[in-house]
Structure formats: structure tokens, C-alpha cells
């Protein structure tokens with residue numbers, strides 16, 4: 171609650187700070203200061219506030235762009251799978267399909283989220299499109315640990331979970347966000 175209120179105030183300040191950016195520069199020339207007498211007394215404080223607003227504005231902008239990155243259903247940005255960060259390259263529904271193509275590259279699976287029906291068996295065609303980077307497909311729950319050389323394709327059979335999701339990852343680049351999931 172308190173945090174939300176604060177965010178709103180930050181955004182308000184950002185908007186108000188925009189048109190005042192010119193004032194920061196103009197104050198180098200005292201003749202060009204506008205406003206009634208006495209304003210100059212408040213100028214140093216005003217300047218500090220403006221600088222503060224600008225900094226807060228940058229922070230707020232950073233926060234909001236992060237927010238929009240993670241909310242893309244078509245992919246882009248990052249998402250959380252299990253307790254890991256995943257580079258999100260989209261979701262694809264393979265319900266009823268016995269084959270599914272999965273591209274691997276630096277450092278993601280595309281699609282990142284594979285949808286299927288509970289218990290569905292599907293052959294994944296792993297396609298490592300990287301020029302020179304060895305990638306891997308590990309699905310611990312099904313004892314799968316498969317390397318895929320750069321420029322090569324490898325098939326691997328997986329079973330979708332009965333419920334929820336199963337996380338898979340490249341064991342070499344998990345910490346770089348090369349993580350995905352089978353979900354129903």
C-alpha cells in the first residue's frame with residue numbers, strides 16, 4: 171500500500187520535472203530567471219529538488235521498463251521459472267503434438283514455455299543455432315542431460331507433467347537465464 175503510493179508520487183514528480191529541465195540550465199544566466207522577486211532566495215533549494223526529481227525520475231523509468239519487460243506474453247525480457255531467472259522467448263502450445271521444435275541460442279530456449287496436455291509425450295527437436303557455443307538440455311526429473319553442439323540438432327523425448335510445470339535448462343548457461351519449462 172505504502173509502496174504503491176510512493177510509486178505514484180514518483181511518477182508525478184517525473185512529469186513535473188520534465189518541463190523544469192530547462193530551468194536547471196537557465197540558472198547559469200541570472201538575467202533569464204523568470205518569476206517574482208524572492209524566488210531567487212529559494213533557488214538553491216529548488217535546484218537541489220530538481221536534481222533530486224531528475225534522479226528519481228531515472229530510477230522510476232528504470233523500474234517501469236523492467237516491469238514491462240517481464241509482462242510480455244509474446245516473450246522478451248525475463249521471467250521466473252522455479253527459482254531461476256529465464257530469458258523469455260515466448261510461449262507455444264504443443265497440445266496433442268508428438269513433435270516440437272525448440273531453438274537454442276545464446277542464452278535462451280525458444281519457445282521458453284512449452285504448453286502441452288498432462289502426461290503428453292513429445293519429441294523435442296533441439297536446434298542449437300549458436301555459431302560456436304555448446305548448449306545442453308537438462309530435465310532432471312526425467313534423467314535427461316543432453317548436449318547439443320553448435321549448429322547441430324538433437325532429438326530428445328520428454329513427458330509433460332500431470333500438473334503444474336517442469337523446469338528444464340542448459341547446464342552450462344543456467345545462470346545466464348538459459349532456462350525453460352514444460353507446463354500444462
Ligand SMILES: [Cu+2]
Pocket residue numbers: 277304305306340341342343348
Ligand atoms: Cu547453453
